Amino acid sequence: MKPLEGVRIVELARVLACPFADMILAELGAEVIKIEQPGSGDETRGYEPFIGADAARAALPPEKRDDEAAIAAAIGVERSGYFYACNRGKLSVTANLRSEAGRAVVRDLIGTADVLIENFPTGGLRKYGLDWPSVKAGNQRLIYVSCTGFGQKGPMASRKGYDTVFQAMGGLMSLTGEKGGGPVKPGLPIADLSSGLWIAIGILSMLTGRSQTGRGGYLDFAMLDGQISLLTLAAARHFALGEVPARLGTEHPGRVPSATFRCRDGGFVHITGADQHWAPLCRLLDIADWGADPRFATNSGRVRHRAEVMARLEEAIAGLSRAELCDACDAAGVPAGPVRDLAEVLHDEQVADHRLVREFDHPEAGTFPGLALPFRFEGFDDPDFLRPPTLGEHTDAVLRDRLGYTPERIAALRSEGAI
Structure with missing residues (x-):
């Protein structure tokens, strides 16, 4: 039934x-x-x-x-x-x-x-x-x-x-x-x-x-x-902060990193991490020393230093292919996924x-x-x-x-x- x-x-x-x-x-x-x-x-x-x-x-x-x-x-x-x-x-x-x-x-x-x-x-x-x-x-x-x-x-x-x-x-x-x-x-x-x-x-x-x-x-x-x-979180920012959110592309207004990054081969990967993912992400990108800066230890700090954090991540990620970055994130437990076109999605083994x-x-x-x-x-x-x-x-x-x-x-x- x-x-x-x-x-x-x-x-x-x-x-x-x-x-x-x-x-x-x-x-x-x-x-x-x-x-x-x-x-x-x-x-x-x-x-x-x-x-x-x-x-x-x-x-x-x-x-x-x-x-x-x-x-x-x-x-x-x-x-x-x-x-x-x-x-x-x-x-x-x-x-x-x-x-x-x-x-x-x-x-x-x-x-x-x-x-x-x-x-x-x-x-x-x-x-x-x-x-x-x-x-x-x-x-x-x-x-x-x-x-x-x-x-x-x-x-x-x-x-x-x-x-x-x-x-x-x-x-x-x-x-x-x-x-x-x-x-x-x-x-x-x-x-x-x-x-x-x-x-x-x-x-x-x-x-x-x-x-x-x-x-x-x-x-x-x-x-x-x-x-x-459906405005939910955007409305919550307005109610809490009086903010009228600006357009940020794929970035999240209240979380860094949460964005899509361009890879060496022209592919894109979206990465969204919380505080527990920050150190593993920096290690897999071979920027662990820079990532250990106390200014970036918490999400609030990374949001305050958004421009610097994003620029450094973009630079490091640009040296990896889409597959390399996704595999490294998976191995490190960092939430990430490739930005796939429709053909990739519809013919994916998980979809099947x-x-x-x-x-x-x-x-x-x-x-x-x-x-x-x-x-x-x-x-x-x-x-x-x-x-x-x-x-x-x-x-x-x-x-x-x-x-x-x-x-x-x-x-x-x-x-x-x-x-």
């Missing part, structure tokens, strides 16, 4: 944050019914990277080979690696919210659900009669989650935004970048992905609470709030041992890899590794088996464009 077996989630959400949350819950055993617009579906079905894009581009006339729309049309909307990354394990049902009959289908599904998750603009589902006040009476056990950029109230509630906007406004970009340089966004959509984790935590918390009360409830989650809540990279079979793309959930349970079955659905793949089965619709009713709904 998987931990969330028996939980049904209706997803009225698109793009990344909410779909990522629901994929986690789906592979932990929940049944996730993804509601999509007939004919188009979640817009990320048409997002790059496209599986088979190179072959499709080569088959186009030369004047069309840089036309992304032409490439997407040649491939089809079922071959988006972006969509695959956050929609595994779901059931896809198409329903047209612009149709009263389509909205009735969604209301019927909500009536059977444990959780509804939506990321429409604030108040966007009210006009469809699918907002929390409109549906809560029909399902007293429903947990209703609204994910918006800025929440359901406050002076910015009506604003729209994307991942990078929340990174900027939430302070993360102000902390990220090289010394003296401008702000830099991380290499992943951290606001979207961390919002997905916050949402999953909220849903699991409310499911646990409902088991005590028998009643559902409403969760208002703002992505900007989620980013600000933990089966983090797995494959699914998709009817359009064939065998395709993805990243599994990082859980290994005792007492429950491990998470599944499932494939993403094709658009509307499960519409008939869900309406028939979950709602009891007859084949004739389903056919009529399809003929009028409701599904």
